[in-house]
Amino acid sequence: xxxxxxLLRVNLSKGTCQSEPLNMQxxxxxxxxxxxxxxxxxxxLDPKVDPLSPDNKxxxxxxxxxxxxxxxxxxYTVVTKGPLTGAIACSNSGGYWGAELKMAxxxxxxxxxxxxxxxxxxxxxxxxxxxxxSDLWGKTVWETEPAIKTKHQDPQIRVSCIGRAGENQxxxxxxxxxxxxxxxxxxxxxxxxxxxxxxIAVRGTKGVGNIRDPKGFMAATAAAKAVLAGNAVTGQGLPxxxxxxxxxxxxxxxGLPTRNHQDVQFDGAKDISAEAxxxxxxxxxxxxxxxxxxxxxxxxxCGRISKIDETHFTVENKxxxxxxxxxxxxxxxxxxxxxNGVNDLEALQFAxxxxxxxxxxxxxxxxxxxxxxxxxxxGVLTKEQLxxxxxxxxxxxxxYFAEITANGVGFGKELGQGSARLTKKYGHPDLSMSVxxxxxxxxxxxxxxxxxxxxATSNRGACHLRGYTIASEVLGIPxxxxxxxxxxxxxxxxxxxxxxxxxxSAGICIFTSFAWTLADVAPxxxxxxxxxxxxxxxxxxxxxxxxxxxxxxxxxxxxHKDDKLPKRLMxxxxxxxxxxxxxxxxxxxxxxxxxxxxxDKEGRPSEETLKRxxx
Amino acid sequence: xxxxxxxxxxxxxxxxxxxxACSYEHYGVFNISKSRIKVFEFHLTxxxxxxxxxxxxxxxxxxxxxxxAIRVDVITGAKVVSEDTCVxxxxxxxxxxFGTINxxxxxxxxxKCDLCGGDPACATACxxxxxxxxxxxxxxxxxxxxxxxxxxxxxxxx
Numbered sequence: 001x002x003x004x005x006x007l008l009r010v011n012l013s014k015g016t017c018q019s020e021p022l023n024m025q026x027x028x029x030x031x032x033x034x035x036x037x038x039x040x041x042x043x044x045l046d047p048k049v050d051p052l053s054p055d056n057k058x059x060x061x062x063x064x065x066x067x068x069x070x071x072x073x074x075x076y077t078v079v080t081k082g083p084l085t086g087a088i089a090c091s092n093s094g095g096y097w098g099a100e101l102k103m104a105x106x107x108x109x110x111x112x113x114x115x116x117x118x119x120x121x122x123x124x125x126x127x128x129x130x131x132x133x134s135d136l137w138g139k140t141v142w143e144t145e146p147a148i149k150t151k152h153q154d155p156q157i158r159v160s161c162i163g164r165a166g167e168n169q170x171x172x173x174x175x176x177x178x179x180x181x182x183x184x185x186x187x188x189x190x191x192x193x194x195x196x197x198x199x200i201a202v203r204g205t206k207g208v209g210n211i212r213d214p215k216g217f218m219a220a221t222a223a224a225k226a227v228l229a230g231n232a233v234t235g236q237g238l239p240x241x242x243x244x245x246x247x248x249x250x251x252x253x254x255g256l257p258t259r260n261h262q263d264v265q266f267d268g269a270k271d272i273s274a275e276a277x278x279x280x281x282x283x284x285x286x287x288x289x290x291x292x293x294x295x296x297x298x299x300x301x302c303g304r305i306s307k308i309d310e311t312h313f314t315v316e317n318k319x320x321x322x323x324x325x326x327x328x329x330x331x332x333x334x335x336x337x338x339x340n341g342v343n344d345l346e347a348l349q350f351a352x353x354x355x356x357x358x359x360x361x362x363x364x365x366x367x368x369x370x371x372x373x374x375x376x377x378x379g380v381l382t383k384e385q386l387x388x389x390x391x392x393x394x395x396x397x398x399x400y401f402a403e404i405t406a407n408g409v410g411f412g413k414e415l416g417q418g419s420a421r422l423t424k425k426y427g428h429p430d431l432s433m434s435v436x437x438x439x440x441x442x443x444x445x446x447x448x449x450x451x452x453x454x455x456a457t458s459n460r461g462a463c464h465l466r467g468y469t470i471a472s473e474v475l476g477i478p479x480x481x482x483x484x485x486x487x488x489x490x491x492x493x494x495x496x497x498x499x500x501x502x503x504x505s506a507g508i509c510i511f512t513s514f515a516w517t518l519a520d521v522a523p524x525x526x527x528x529x530x531x532x533x534x535x536x537x538x539x540x541x542x543x544x545x546x547x548x549x550x551x552x553x554x555x556x557x558x559x560h561k562d563d564k565l566p567k568r569l570m571x572x573x574x575x576x577x578x579x580x581x582x583x584x585x586x587x588x589x590x591x592x593x594x595x596x597x598x599x600d601k602e603g604r605p606s607e608e609t610l611k612r613x614x615x
Numbered sequence: 616x617x618x619x620x621x622x623x624x625x626x627x628x629x630x631x632x633x634x635x636a637c638s639y640e641h642y643g644v645f646n647i648s649k650s651r652i653k654v655f656e657f658h659l660t661x662x663x664x665x666x667x668x669x670x671x672x673x674x675x676x677x678x679x680x681x682x683x684a685i686r687v688d689v690i691t692g693a694k695v696v697s698e699d700t701c702v703x704x705x706x707x708x709x710x711x712x713f714g715t716i717n718x719x720x721x722x723x724x725x726x727k728c729d730l731c732g733g734d735p736a737c738a739t740a741c742x743x744x745x746x747x748x749x750x751x752x753x754x755x756x757x758x759x760x761x762x763x764x765x766x767x768x769x770x771x772x773x
Contacts, residue, residue: 103648293628294630324660
């Protein structure tokens with residue numbers, strides 16, 4: 001086993017909480033977390049549903065390894081139809097909340113309907129109840145969590161909640177747990193807000209005690225941890241520098257999208273890098289970085305905990321921001337920094353803190369600001385409309401925008417719609433650096449060809465976590481491929497996408513895949529769950545999940561025409577760096593990718609493919 | 616040689632592997648709420664601090680127990696609760712100045728660190744050596760060595 005074997009179904013319209021046995025047949029076919037929750041969603045949801053309507057559903061799900069000693073076994077996902085994209089959304093988070101839900105005896109929680117008034121769900125082992133959250137509505141993430149702990153007189157409760165961005169349905173609102181871990185992307189927080197659901201508070205004291213072969217599991221997890229410890233990335237790079245180790249690396253390969261993807265290298269990269277975070281500041285002699293931090297069960301510990309410069313203009317007379325706080329991670333540092341041409345590390349940390357405090361995705365937010373800055377420089381948007389002068393590089397504008405987005409004050413309301421809607425409204429849809437409405441993360445898809453294809457075909461819109469080919473194309477994991485090559489990339493992307501779906505669904509962190517392959521995951525799952533979880537089966541499970549997500553999107557109205565990159569990446573060549581002169585080779589790669597996937601020319605899985613995967 | 620758990624909080628990442636190892640060792644389940652070692656996170660400073668019983672030489676818990684349920688393991692020096700004898704009166708939980716002996720509702724008994732009979736699971740599980748099991752008389756050895764290196768290496772030190 002190692003699944004808890006039951007799920008909680010909460011009907012917010014009726015105010016009911018009911019326990020259901022987990023569909024174990026589906027668990028074997030879709031594993032858990034991302035895969036299994038998506039299976040429930042696609043079975044129960046009309047793909048055409050309005051994401052922010054009561055008819056949408058939203059699921060919090062753990063995997064079979066969540067809540068165990070498997071390294072990084074603390075993950076959970078939030079699965080729903082996303083409001084930013086209209087596609088299936090699945091956002092993954094670490095921290096401690098996922099393990100707490102599992103230890104309370106639940107694999108997942110499915111929410112249906114819409115509560116007539118703000119509520120939060122409180123789970124204490126087998127019992128679950130909806131509690132009035134009128135007093136919490138309007139509160140930030142940082143206020144909500146302590147308020148719930150105080151109310152229940154239990155400091156050990158874990159909370160997954162939305163801040164004001166989710167309440168106000170910012171289309172890239174996040175769900176945040178443990179103050180600064182987030183299911184960050186695709187606007188899952190907005191769906192939560194649309195249902196008047198403020199938080200899920202959990203206290204679990206039952207634990208996970210149904211490992212199939214405990215001794216074998218302890219041996220398998222110990223061996224896998226040794227692999228992580230011995231690997232240069234997971235054993236040294238990530239714990240020491242965090243994901244921010246990438247800032248200078250990606251800049252050097254000329255793949256750091258800068259100023260809304262006008263450039264591929266940022267002269268200020270060094271100022272916002274891991275190295276900068278560790279260097280004592282001129283102002284107070286202290287380094288930005290305080291320490292690293294692990295999520296539940298994680299033996300990598302890539303998380304960054306930092307303190308802002310108390311003399312910085314962003315926090316003048318705001319002592320609430322002086323404490324140690326999460327960040328900066330690479331994607332956030334890029335989106336808030338390079339994407340806007342801002343090289344002020346402290347301003348980035350401030351904006352990042354607001355993303356955690358108010359619960360919104362720094363990637364989509366930062367990239368939207370990048371588009372706004374370009375429109376400002378073009379004269380399309382003015383100081384009067386924006387409330388501030390907003391040229392590229394303005395830390396003041398970035399900080400101001402971060403302060404007005406969650407609450408939808410002034411231009412903040414438009415920022416909260418994301419770059420696709422915003423640029424369209426002002427007549428320049430080509431300036432949205434997004435796929436399917438979701439903004440790019442921190443790697444340039446015209447210079448690093450594989451990641452471009454991964455973005456174009458990602459089931460949740462542009463995303464690096466659905467097929468992180470950067471591992472191969474830049475870091476040489478598991479084998480080095482050339483960023484500029486298009487040949488072989490469709491196969492590479494497919495392999496990464498399928499494996500990632502299996503990693504995600506097991507309840508572990510995708511960062512383990514810098515060191516692990518499915519051959520390291522399989523023995524852990526076999527000891528925990530059953531002999532059938534071989535590498536071969538896990539690969540099939542991953543492919544099955546990918547095709548299931550794709551099929552949902554097709555039925556939601558997406559076609560091959562949506563598997564595209566912005567015009568800029570297709571026609572404006574990289575100006576500098578090793579990839580100078582290149583544009584995306586998507587047109588060459590995409591047909592090949594469809595073929596390898598067993599899809600027709602319109603990007604639909606063929607009957608044969610669906611049948612082969614048992615779909 | 617008697618050994619002690621030695622905790623270096625600076626190395627703790629907050630992964631809770633120690634808590635799971637502890638609960639697995641004693642209850643055969645991954646359940647941090649049953650752990651006898653606890654990691655405290657102080658989020659305003661970023662500090663993570665593992666905390667458990669120090670096995671006091673003159674143990675308050677042992678002295679306070681009215682039914683002699685807490686005995687000294689002669690090999691490890693650990694103060695060990697005999698579940699068969701413990702009546703769950705909780706007097707030990709009041710007497711312990713550090714809070715490291717606690718009542719368990721499920722069993723109706725108290726629990727505390729017993730050093731796992733001389734092979735503490737928490738120390739084995741810790742990925743960063745924040746928790747180690749070292750010679751009781753030399754828990755300061757690593758720190759001394761560190762300072763010796765730091766000071767002894769200063770050229771021109773006098």
